[in-house]
Amino acid sequence: MEPQPLPLTLLLHLLLLLLLSATALSAKAPLPPTPSPTSSPTRPNSTTTPKSPTLPSSPSAKAPLPPTPSPTSSPTPPNSTTTPRSPTLPSSPSSSTLDPKQLRALQSLNIPTSKDPCRNPSILPPNTTICDSSKPFRHLLSLRLANCSDDVALSFTALKSLSTLQSLQFLNCPVAPIRFPADLVASLHSFTCINSLRRLTGVWLARLQNLTDLTVSNVQVNASGPFVILGSLKKLRSVTISHANLTGSIPKHMNLNLTHIDFSGNKLQGKIPSGLTLLENLETLNLSSNSINGSIPTSFGDLISLKNVSLSSNSLSGAIPESISAIPGLVHLDLSSNQLNGTIPKFLSDMKSLKHLNLANNKFHGVVPFNVSFISRLQVFKISRNSDLCYNHSVLSSKLKLGISPCDKHGLPMSPPPAKADSSADNSSDSDYDDTDEDDEKQDRHHGPNKVVLGVAIGLSSIVFLIIFLVLLSKCCR
Template identity: 70%
Template sequence: MAARLLLSLTLLLLLPPPTLSATIAPAKPPSAAPKPPHSSAPTAPSPKSSPSPAAISSSTLDPKQLRALQSLSIPTSKDPCSPLHNSTTVCDGATPFRHLVSLKIANCSDDVALSLTALKSLSTLKDLEFLDCPISPIRFPAELAANLRSFTAVNSLKKLTGVWLSRLQNLTDLTVSHVSITASGPSIILNSIKNLRTVTVSHANLTGFLPKHWHPNLSYVDLSGNKLKGKIPPMLTELENLVFLNLSSNSLNGSIPTTFGDLTSLKNVSLSSNSLSGPIPDSLAAIPELIHLDLGSNQLNGTIPKFISDMKALKYLNLEKNNFKGVLPFNASFIKKLAVLKIGENSNLCYNHSTLSSKLKLGIAPCDKHGLPMSPPASSGAIASDSSDEDYEDDDDEPRHHSHGPSKVVLGIAITLSLIVFLIIFLVLLSKCCK
């Protein structure tokens, strides 16, 4: 009887105790931060002329202009002025024949060629767009060049020159993107077209320097993705109506003008991917409605100004890949309100780990007691580095507590074996006493 009791108790004790089993919950996947926008900003939309009430009249397009459209291989019906064609053509309400005021030529075939006769017939145009039409340009007739108010060429017209564009002297809106332009700089274009409000000349292989003088009515300037060099001219900061400025992906150097804050209407600015140096000017604090600030991939230095965290409209902030130093002046509430934050790859910049959670993927080290970056421990190096695609990660979960003693499984096995040995000895002694 004692032997059976001993065998049963031994088998029971050898089973793993249920209280020592552990379930490890899967790690919560990081929430994807909004992606920053592309380094080249969107081109300014060209204004369209709205059809007049006479657009529904029975009058048809001028026969000369109809033949001009057919010569350009533009599909036409009996009446290109009908509402069915308003994505490509817009007409006025003249009688007995109507005339084109807006024309979009897109996705050209190889056999399309501009003819002087056709362009003369289209001299009533005020808005002309070429989209994905890599055809050879010709000089526009004088009347057409004088009438145009908006001109767009995106991945179109095989080669352009600054002189060719400068003849469109009455434009208010100019967009040329992904088209190679031969010119000594943007001055020959901007100084000749004096009524410009919006200008985009991007990814155009444009060389030279930024203009020293700018027309005060400019509200949108995009000269990104070129080969412009030299400093940002101080007179650029006199454009009181400027809302959008993109000078990214050029070879600009020197410092950001101290008067940059005079651009009080500015909402979107990108100076990224240049060779700019020096500090962020204090005058930037005077721009109340700034939403998008991109100064990444430069050689800017000094400390990051605290006034940036007071910019209530700011949603996108990129200061990565510079030479900033000191303690990051942002608190958790400011970081939470941003849609995008990039501050990684500033080797002398650190954050206050007593006020900011280490779960924020900032790409910079925490500060030591002297305000200098601490070298992260080897076991947590992957957490401290910003190798993921997220701009930052914010999590309201409580931080995990890591145990540095023996694991629960090892401790449980040791306790179980001790109990088994103790009970065996006890049962052996009990059996001897019962004999």
């Protein structure tokens, strides 16, 4: 009976080989790719099928029409009950709940009306409509015309039928402009024209006197200045006239209730008027890419509601006024590509809401007054292309890609900034600083699973060898 332990030994050896094979396979198995933060998770073997817009179901649309009684048909027995059925609306323009005159106006603009534009506004992309709830026919309150075909033409008759519109938008509709009927002019509260209507005049826009929101972009506007337009629009709250070849200067007096001003990408000249700082409700000011000169008004801090300011790509000179520090909610400040000079004020680092600071391509000199904690708190920080500006290398690390040189003991730039650092600062995402800890962390995450697999394999092998050792030890002790 001595040879019985032999099969047990073979079994243990076989178990050892299987475990070693399993651990080897697990160690060689490729790791699944780590999804990037910007990629959305996708289920394997799943296909996304675009869904067609679902039409709202109504009892009147589903119920069939009752049979028309013929003269010879027998009357309904008195004791029988019949459920009244609402007639089915046929899918034709005559069945629309929209006013027939406005329906014909939409047809003249080549907008499909086979479906009711009031009940199913989403079936008309990219054109959209919003209707009121009046009876027996509803009326349009909002209309957007987008990507118009060449054969679309505005007619005075069609626009007169649309006099209930409060919002009218033209997006990529290069049709010839036409004078709006008086009823439509009085009804409009919002007008948007982007890359449309070929060319506009200031007098034409000034007729829309009840507007609260005006947006004109990538359309040539013939006017001697913004005041020709804004002088008549007393109810205006938001105005955008950008990339419109607009000449003249910034109006000295504007509606005090304005919350949004965007005159970017024009040919405006002159100084920023001090009267602009009276707009206490102003939240956004964009005067970038013009020919504005002079200095920033010292009373600029009176714009206490400002959140976003862009004065970039002008010819502004002088220093940054200290009053800007009094704007509590300022988030975005872009003063780049001007001729601003002096030292960069330290009070900017005390502005708690600031997230975007661009002072690049100016004539600032001296030492950058910011520390690492302030710079790391910003989402965008750019100060490159200020040749007389430098940073204290004992305060700021050279790893920060600022695009400027470190200072010498006299507070002057030691040498021109390296071209590589400057180009990387300009071509980086929205930031001029870099943190390498994130890359190291990614590498650690990539190599981490291999170490875990190796540790598991060593542990399993140790357990197997321990079992074999104990079995052989017990066999020898018998």
